[in-house]
Amino acid sequence: xxxxxxxxxxxxxxxxxxxxxxxxxxxxxxxxxxxxxxxxxxxxxxxxxxxxxxxxxxxxxxxxxxxxxxxxxxxxxxxxxxxxxxxxxxxxxxxxxxxxxxxxxxxxxxxxxxxxxxxxxxxxxxxxxxxxxxxxxxxxxxxxxxxxxxxxxxxxxxxxxxxxxxxxxxxxxxxxxxxxxxxxxxxxxxxxxxxxxxxxxxxxxxxxxxxxxxxxxxxxxxxxxxxxxxxxxxxxxxxxxxxxxxxxxxxxxxxxxxxxxxxxxxxxxxxxxxxxxxxxxxxxxxxxxxxxxxxxxxxxxxxxxxxxxxxxxxxxxxxxxxxxxxxxxxxxxxxxxxxxxxxxxxxxxxxxxxxxxxxxxxxxxxxxxxxxxxxxxxxxxxxxxxxxxxxxxxxxxxxxxxxxxxxxxxxxxxxxxxxxxxxxxxxxxxxxxxxxxxxxxxxxxxxxxxxxxxxxxxxxxxxxxxxxxxxxxxxxxxxxxxxxxxxxxxxxxxxxxxxxxxxxxxxxxxxxxxxxxxxxxxxxxxxxxxxxxxxxxxxxxxxxxxxxxxxxxxxxxxxxxxxxxxxxxxxxxxxxxxxxxxxxxxxxxxxx
Amino acid sequence: xxxxxxxxxxxxxxxxxxxxxxxxxxxxxxxxxxxxxxxxxxxxxxxxxxxxxxxxxxxxxxxxxxxxxxxxxxxxxxxxxxxxxxxxxxxxxxxxxxxxxxxxxxxxxxxxxxxxxxxxxxxxxxxxxxx
Ligand SMILES: Cc1cc2nc3c(=O)[nH]c(=O)nc-3n(C[C@H](O)[C@H](O)[C@H](O)COP(=O)(O)O)c2cc1C
Ligand code: SF4
Ligand code: SF4
Numbered sequence: 001x002x003x004x005x006x007x008x009x010x011x012x013x014x015x016x017x018x019x020x021x022x023x024x025x026x027x028x029x030x031x032x033x034x035x036x037x038x039x040x041x042x043x044x045x046x047x048x049x050x051x052x053x054x055x056x057x058x059x060x061x062x063x064x065x066x067x068x069x070x071x072x073x074x075x076x077x078x079x080x081x082x083x084x085x086x087x088x089x090x091x092x093x094x095x096x097x098x099x100x101x102x103x104x105x106x107x108x109x110x111x112x113x114x115x116x117x118x119x120x121x122x123x124x125x126x127x128x129x130x131x132x133x134x135x136x137x138x139x140x141x142x143x144x145x146x147x148x149x150x151x152x153x154x155x156x157x158x159x160x161x162x163x164x165x166x167x168x169x170x171x172x173x174x175x176x177x178x179x180x181x182x183x184x185x186x187x188x189x190x191x192x193x194x195x196x197x198x199x200x201x202x203x204x205x206x207x208x209x210x211x212x213x214x215x216x217x218x219x220x221x222x223x224x225x226x227x228x229x230x231x232x233x234x235x236x237x238x239x240x241x242x243x244x245x246x247x248x249x250x251x252x253x254x255x256x257x258x259x260x261x262x263x264x265x266x267x268x269x270x271x272x273x274x275x276x277x278x279x280x281x282x283x284x285x286x287x288x289x290x291x292x293x294x295x296x297x298x299x300x301x302x303x304x305x306x307x308x309x310x311x312x313x314x315x316x317x318x319x320x321x322x323x324x325x326x327x328x329x330x331x332x333x334x335x336x337x338x339x340x341x342x343x344x345x346x347x348x349x350x351x352x353x354x355x356x357x358x359x360x361x362x363x364x365x366x367x368x369x370x371x372x373x374x375x376x377x378x379x380x381x382x383x384x385x386x387x388x389x390x391x392x393x394x395x396x397x398x399x400x401x402x403x404x405x406x407x408x409x410x411x412x413x414x415x416x417x418x419x420x421x422x423x424x425x426x427x428x429x430x431x432x433x434x435x436x437x438x439x440x441x442x443x444x445x446x447x448x449x450x451x452x453x454x455x456x457x458x459x460x461x462x463x464x465x466x467x468x469x470x471x472x473x474x475x476x477x478x479x480x481x482x483x484x485x486x487x488x489x490x491x492x493x494x495x496x497x498x499x500x501x502x503x504x505x506x507x508x509x510x511x512x513x514x515x516x517x518x519x520x521x522x523x524x525x526x527x528x529x530x531x532x533x534x535x536x537x538x539x540x541x542x543x544x545x546x547x548x549x550x551x552x553x554x555x556x557x558x559x560x561x562x563x564x565x566x567x568x569x570x571x572x573x574x575x576x577x578x579x580x581x582x583x584x585x586x587x588x589x590x591x592x
Numbered sequence: 593x594x595x596x597x598x599x600x601x602x603x604x605x606x607x608x609x610x611x612x613x614x615x616x617x618x619x620x621x622x623x624x625x626x627x628x629x630x631x632x633x634x635x636x637x638x639x640x641x642x643x644x645x646x647x648x649x650x651x652x653x654x655x656x657x658x659x660x661x662x663x664x665x666x667x668x669x670x671x672x673x674x675x676x677x678x679x680x681x682x683x684x685x686x687x688x689x690x691x692x693x694x695x696x697x698x699x700x701x702x703x704x705x706x707x708x709x710x711x712x713x714x715x716x717x718x719x720x721x722x723x
Contacts (some may be wrong), residue, residue, distance in 0.1 A: 110718030119667035208664015253595030
């Protein structure tokens with residue numbers, strides 16, 4: 001028998017260590033330590049009800065177990081084989097106790113659709129993919145459906161593009177299908193340029209066949225016989241696995257001429273990007289594939305009309321594709337039951353920042369930020385206070401405490417001033433400065449702007465300069481208004497999505513953290529203690545014993561004072577390296 | 593490999609492959625066969641999954657334990673890489689996190705040899721499309 005005790009950071013905060021000790025002691029007292037083992041596990045994703053104890057092999061699932069309960073569990077469950085009713089999970093709807101975890105699927109906030117095979121199959125084996133229904137959707141579409149019917153299925157599913165914009169995928173396919181041309185193309189956008197995002201990489205590394213299969217289905221639906229995968233060269237492992245997968249699919253006759261003997265031809269090629277963020281924008285991506293500069297062009301014409309080599313081209317994101325086979329195998333009606341009214345299915349997020357369970361998650365649309373951060377993410381690191389979460393990367397905005405209960409979907413995120421983006425989610429705590437955060441994203445945008453149009457090229461540079469000044473405490477309330485105006489001009493007048501969204505991090509932080517901006521410009525203070533120029537290292541003369549330790553470690557000689565006498569820091573010389581604070585044994589130095 | 597020339601071919605192939613998987617799990621010799629999957633996406637490899645996978649392969653052979661060690665993609669638990677899934681005969685698979693060489697050794701000695709669980713299990717916290 002095993003007692004699994006949750007040792008996730010969330011549960012640790014609720015005393016799971018003490019509980020584990022207690023269980024072990026109780027077992028030893030009753031000389032059961034050889035028959036029953038206490039084992040620490042990672043997070044169950046149910047932190048709200050922690051600490052959790054799961055008993056194997058009967059799968060009993062105890063919630064909110066206190067150290068005092070250890071004795072009861074051992075005496076009742078382990079020795080007498082009776083479940084401890086009061087510790088079982090009470091289903092809020094049926095008011096019944098749920099006895100075992102096999103019936104507790106509902107507590108799991110995640111459902112893996114796009115990630116269904118990641119972590120299950122060997123991505124370098126087409127056999128394992130086929131054994132888990134790989135290419136079955138392609139076979140079904142080719143044998144049972146006309147292109148129009150297949151497109152209708154995607155329309156009915158309600159699937160919207162996962163690359164950021166949320167455009168209805170079925171509609172996009174329909175638009176490409178209706179064009180008449182001697183050659184059409186389907187493209188997979190695997191550029192994934194958001195800092196901190198790795199959803200697409202993980203899918204390609206874990207399940208390349210699902211993307212290949214979906215592209216072939218797309219080809220059948222739109223009338224394209226050629227597919228191109230545009231992937232950044234910085235993803236060597238994903239590239240290797242894709243190449244292996246494409247070769248295997250060809251070898252098996254699932255790519256190439258006369259697929260499954262049904263007269264459908266389709267083949268794939270890879271194209272490598274140099275890793276510019278703007279090349280993820282579909283027109284820039286197409287130009288980059290044509291060997292031109294990776295710069296966006298005005299839409300219309302949309303790629304569905306005039307894309308790669310001026311031919312109708314359907315561009316979709318990796319994760320969008322990964323959903324396609326499931327829709328055909330399970331049916332549009334299965335798929336559109338997941339999610340919210342206007343956003344169907346799930347979304348994969350890369351959770352990062354000051355959160356305990358950094359990783360890749362997939363949740364139904366409509367899950368709240370609170371569930372993602374506190375249940376699945378296990379809460380904020382080191383028990384600090386949540387401050388904000390940035391969704392949508394450099395194009396998105398930061399959301400705060402008051403947005404925690406907003407159900408995540410395309411439209412809700414836009415309504416609160418952010419966006420879904422491709423799925424990066426960066427969590428910030430009380431130690432993060434929102435002005436610096438906005439500045440970080442602007443730095444990225446300035447770097448990545450292609451420079452084709454003035455509002456983005458010059459405007460973002462100006463924005464960045466302004467933010468730089470604010471982090472130094474220079475500016476006024478009026479400047480903040482000017483900053484806001486500039487943001488709006490850039491948004492309204494830029495050519496492509498990069499410029500049209502780049503001011504979002506600034507706007508949303510001004511809106512949600514206006515006081516923090518004011519503190520910088522009016523009081524010359526950075527409340528989070530991040531902006532170096534606004535910090536002062538001060539030695540308290542009450543505490544200082546004159547040991548000279550700080551003066552000796554200061555690299556720039558900013559500290560003066562006699563041995564055994566009080567020391568002082570000359571803030572004009574101090575470079576705020578923090579070395580002195582670490583050395584002082586008397587806690588005499590503080591940051592103000 | 594002969595080409596898959598028709599839908600029937602694909603269905604047959606799938607059935608065959610599934611039987612193969614089933615055989616591995618239930619067929620002859622299966623009562624001794626241990627299956628190990630190491631998450632080998634960029635995140636896993638960066639935290640040392642390759643070395644761990646090699647360790648499992650070498651050591652299981654040295655210790656005379658019949659096992660298949662394969663690689664797989666990201667399991668999503670980046671905070672606990674490298675992650676490894678172990679499936680003992682006739683048991684549900686168990687995922688272990690933060691598996692370094694030392695942990696891998698402990699897993700072989702305790703879990704694989706005696707079925708005794710060790711610290712670091714990561715519970716499955718999601719539903720699959722079949723639930
Ligand atoms: C600056 C910028 C960067 C983009 N980067 C990506 C990207 O990395 N991956 C992606 O799939 N889409 C990206 N997009 C969106 C694409 O232009 C396009 O809408 C998307 O690939 C369409 O696929 P979907 O409908 O499946 O989402 C980006 C857009 C802009 C404006
Ligand atoms: S908005 Fe920026 S990235 Fe887009 S075309 Fe203009 S300069 Fe280039
Ligand atoms: S923070 Fe660095 S530079 Fe400033 S006084 Fe301390 S040691 Fe000297």
